[in-house]
Amino acid sequence: MTTRRSPAAAKELARSLDAELFKALGDPTRLHLLTCLASCCRPCAVGEIAACCDVDLSVVSRHLAQLAKAEVLEGKREGKSVRYAVLYGPLSDALRRLSDAIADCDPARRGRSCRCAGLCCKGGAAKGGCC
Amino acid sequence: MTTRRSPAAAKELARSLDAELFKALGDPTRLHLLTCLASCCRPCAVGEIAACCDVDLSVVSRHLAQLAKAEVLEGKREGKSVRYAVLYGPLSDALRRLSDAIADCDPARRGRSCRCAGLCCKGGAAKGGCC
DNA sequence: CCAATACTTGCACGATGGCACAAATGACCA
């Protein structure tokens, strides 16, 4: 069915946009921890990861927990230590889906599904029309 | 040159990780504004966009400016009004690059460039070795 | 020039976030 309303693309975009994920990635220290861990080819203990930045170990622990909660990392206890690993696959896939969802919303790319060129937009973004 | 150290993938990842972008996307209200605008097939004025959420117009104005600063949106004055549009291409591309960079860091996928399996990692993530 | 419309900026306030330090917990070993 070829409707003029906002297509599935917009809904898929809304689904893909996870504020918690972005919030987790929105801190320089956390990004640094993530790159540290990603440049490593194995899961690392909290203490090891903490050694790559200046903040307190307790802070690193909290940052890692937050990244794990956002499903960027995965933590697993191994004896006395807890090893964190990057969830490469899920993270990469989530971002890929988001990238695709944004591209799919681009009128320039999905011209066939929306040619309104603003003509169908009578009430602005709020009214729930195509626009 | 086949080195055992952290390959270009990690550096590319660090380059792709932009805290400002994530910070801009890390707020539910801003995400809502973004999806509102994305479900529209044309640039929208601030007032129009503001109609799709409950916060004050001034707040929306600030949010849109922040998204524009993060290069998620682009604002252009047209007469009395300012129209904001999603920068679909750049945003999609940035996320795509990031997705790829993460996938490239995955030891499981780039097995050829890093088979250390932890054996080369003597000092943890901090020492700047492969790990 | 003045008024109206559309938006931005200044300001104050409460909420949240990042941080260090200290104390508590969990796991292992003698």
Add this chain to the structure above:
DNA sequence: TGGTCATTTGTGCCATCGTGCAAGTATTGG
């Protein structure tokens, strides 16, 4: 069972953020 190592959790401090309201600025039309 104590003691030690590794990590988490409690607490307080300061900075930043999101918000509403009020005032300011930009653009257009009379």
